[in-house]
Amino acid sequence: MGAILKTEKIVMKFEGLTAINNLNLEVQEHQIFGLIGPNGAGKTTAFNVITGFLVPTEGKVYFRGEDITGLKPNHITKRGIARTFQNIKLFPEMSVIENVMTGFHIHRKFSFFEAMFRLPRFFKDESKMYHQGMELLELVGLTEFAHEQAGNLPYGHQRKLEIARALATDPVMLLLDEPAAGMNPQESSELMDLIRKLRDERNLTILLIEHDMKVVMGICERIKVLDHGEEIAEGTPEEIRNNPRVIEAYLGEARKVA
Amino acid sequence: MIDKKRIRNWILTAISLVLLFLLLGYLNKHASSYVIQILNVTAIYIILTTSYNLINGITGQFSLEPNAFVAIGAYTAALLTMTPQEKAMTFIIQPCISPLNHISIPFLPAILIGGVVTAILAFLMGIPVFRVRGDYLAIVTLGFGEIVRVFATNAIPITNGALGLKGLKQYTNIWWTWGTAVVVVFFIVGLVNSSYGRAMKAIREDEAAAQAMGINTFWHKMLAFVVAAFFEGVGGGLLAHLLTTIDPRLFTFFLTFNLLIMIVAGGLGSTTGAIIGAILFAWGSELLRWMEEPHVILGIHTPGIPGMRMVTFSILLILLMIFARNGIMGRKEFSWDGFLGFFSRRILRRA
Numbered sequence: 114m115g116a117i118l119k120t121e122k123i124v125m126k127f128e129g130l131t132a133i134n135n136l137n138l139e140v141q142e143h144q145i146f147g148l149i150g151p152n153g154a155g156k157t158t159a160f161n162v163i164t165g166f167l168v169p170t171e172g173k174v175y176f177r178g179e180d181i182t183g184l185k186p187n188h189i190t191k192r193g194i195a196r197t198f199q200n201i202k203l204f205p206e207m208s209v210i211e212n213v214m215t216g217f218h219i220h221r222k223f224s225f226f227e228a229m230f231r232l233p234r235f236f237k238d239e240s241k242m243y244h245q246g247m248e249l250l251e252l253v254g255l256t257e258f259a260h261e262q263a264g265n266l267p268y269g270h271q272r273k274l275e276i277a278r279a280l281a282t283d284p285v286m287l288l289l290d291e292p293a294a295g296m297n298p299q300e301s302s303e304l305m306d307l308i309r310k311l312r313d314e315r316n317l318t319i320l321l322i323e324h325d326m327k328v329v330m331g332i333c334e335r336i337k338v339l340d341h342g343e344e345i346a347e348g349t350p351e352e353i354r355n356n357p358r359v360i361e362a363y364l365g366e367a368r369k370v371a
Numbered sequence: 372m373i374d375k376k377r378i379r380n381w382i383l384t385a386i387s388l389v390l391l392f393l394l395l396g397y398l399n400k401h402a403s404s405y406v407i408q409i410l411n412v413t414a415i416y417i418i419l420t421t422s423y424n425l426i427n428g429i430t431g432q433f434s435l436e437p438n439a440f441v442a443i444g445a446y447t448a449a450l451l452t453m454t455p456q457e458k459a460m461t462f463i464i465q466p467c468i469s470p471l472n473h474i475s476i477p478f479l480p481a482i483l484i485g486g487v488v489t490a491i492l493a494f495l496m497g498i499p500v501f502r503v504r505g506d507y508l509a510i511v512t513l514g515f516g517e518i519v520r521v522f523a524t525n526a527i528p529i530t531n532g533a534l535g536l537k538g539l540k541q542y543t544n545i546w547w548t549w550g551t552a553v554v555v556v557f558f559i560v561g562l563v564n565s566s567y568g569r570a571m572k573a574i575r576e577d578e579a580a581a582q583a584m585g586i587n588t589f590w591h592k593m594l595a596f597v598v599a600a601f602f603e604g605v606g607g608g609l610l611a612h613l614l615t616t617i618d619p620r621l622f623t624f625f626l627t628f629n630l631l632i633m634i635v636a637g638g639l640g641s642t643t644g645a646i647i648g649a650i651l652f653a654w655g656s657e658l659l660r661w662m663e664e665p666h667v668i669l670g671i672h673t674p675g676i677p678g679m680r681m682v683t684f685s686i687l688l689i690l691l692m693i694f695a696r697n698g699i700m701g702r703k704e705f706s707w708d709g710f711l712g713f714f715s716r717r718i719l720r721r722a
């Protein structure tokens with residue numbers, strides 16, 4: 114067991130603003146790893162750097178020992194990192210099942226000629242995509258909404274759909290950006306079960322950003338805390354909960370809000 | 372269960388096509404040549420709108436290419452079918468360049484080559500344009516249309532300049548136009564309803580999310596653009612051999628503008644809508660033709676106003692954009708399930 118994802122001294126600057134300063138992240142295989150910190154700490158920026166949406170100003174990203182720094186997002190997905198977005202990014206005018214099937218596109222077994230001529234391989238693969246898509250919808254509990262427009266789903270369902278869609282790309286590692294945001298307590302407890310299930314049954318490694326402390330403390334095995342782009346702590350949930358710097362910078366504030 | 376439905380839908384489609392062609396055969400024999408001409412134009416519009424909708428509506432990349440691509444397909448096919456004698460007689464200012472002046476091939480390969488040449492040019496144009504995100508495609512295709520027009524007007528040894536190409540054989544008939552339209556729709560619907568079509572729509576809906584799905588957005592935009600270009604080129608070849616005369620004025624921006632009206636009116640992003648838009652435009656513009664002719668209404672003489680049709684269409688487009696942004700179909704598509712469901716509900720309500 115080695116680190117499956119490793120970032121080395123990542124620095125991300127936006128014209129004068131340093132969103133991340135010297136981030137060293139090490140996520141072990143099959144770990145559920147939490148990335149927390151106050152608003153604007155640089156968490157989403159870290160996701161964007163790992164998944165290729167941003168090229169870091171300095172530093173390197175390694176995935177399964179290979180340098181993936183600066184690769185295009187679609188290539189990183191093909192290597193096995195899937196993600197969801199904090200500001201939900203579904204394909205709103207497509208149906209729920211079509212959203213999931215889009216994730217299978219990189220595993221298609223037919224060429225566009227076969228689609229145009231509607232050759233047997235096209236039908237076979239399309240129906241396989243459909244059935245696998247329905248299985249994923251069942252996994253996240255959205256079967257009954259399969260043929261509705263994705264944009265019409267309530268917020269919590271949209272977040273689940275994003276997870277199903279990310280799973281369709283058949284990832285090794287899943288990056289979840291605030292998956293519990295907008296969910297009610299029951300939904301977030303179901304979400305925790307789902308995340309554990311994904312790790313246990315699908316052997317996924319999970320890196321998640323979350324403000325809901327119940328979720329973070331409940332499922333993460335290791336947590337890193339960022340503040341203003343700087344790492345301020347890393348450890349087990351227990352260590353983080355009792356870390357004075359974290360309490361000062363983040364948890365105290367979160368408690369006040371809560 | 373799904374397979375049974377699919378077979379039923381195929382049978383229904385096959386029956387509809389047989390009925391369509393029986394009707395066309397009847398009209399071809401008994402209708403006036405004026406009506407037959409509009410039927411031909413309708414089918415060519417369908418070829419062009421369904422292709423144009425692929426890049427503009429399905430993939431969501433705003434492009435203004437059709438007039439340029441139709442011109443390239445038309446000129447290529449025409450130059451290939453014309454016999455050496457016809458070329459010698461047509462190119463009166465400067466002779467046609469070699470080896471073009473010796474070449475003469477049958478109609479079908481000529482229009483297919485027209486499509487291929489157009490597709491290759493689209494590919495070359497796509498390489499720089501699709502590398503950058505943003506709305507460069509509209510500007511580049513608009514500029515390209517102008518380049519094609521200038522080329523057609525000035526490259527006299529190839530295009531015969533402003534005089535154009537005349538006396539082409541009228542190979543295009545109702546079977547060619549409608550046969551091609553059916554094939555093009557078949558191909559495009561197959562593509563749109565496949566994983567490739569979903570990838571294209573995903574790019575339209577949210578490009579970043581499409582990338583996160585591992586979709587290579589560059590190649591999928593390119594695919595939509597090149598496929599559209601191929602069919603637009605073929606449509607151009609058919610048009611040339613329907614009109615038998617082509618010149619640069621035929622392929623101005625107005626052609627693109629008209630096609631844009633058709634796909635927006637039909638519902639941008641809907642292939643069904645593109646077909647409806649094409650039919651309405653072809654027949655509607657004939658209805659509006661009388662606006663440009665002088666009339667006596669209630670004893671009052673009204674003079675013919677040239678250009679009234681374009682004004683009317685522009686006003687219609689503006690009204691459409693204000694009151695019915697989604698056009699007739701929105702992004703919905705025709706399906707037998709929906710169609711039969713609609714009618715069985717009606718019958719049930721009556722009973």
Ligand SMILES: Nc1ncnc2c1ncn2[C@@H]1O[C@H](COP(=O)(O)OP(=O)(O)OP(=O)(O)O)[C@@H](O)[C@H]1O
Nearest residue numbers: 127130132150151152153154155156157158159199
């Ligand atoms: N593309 C960008 N261009 C300029 N500045 C950016 C960009 N992306 C993020 N930032 C800035 O970088 C900082 C970190 O933002 P980031 O979104 O990573 O925070 P976060 O930790 O995810 O916060 P939140 O909990 O609110 O989601 C913020 O100040 C933000 O304004």
Ligand SMILES: [Mg+2]
Nearest residue numbers: 156157158199
């Ligand atoms: Mg964030």
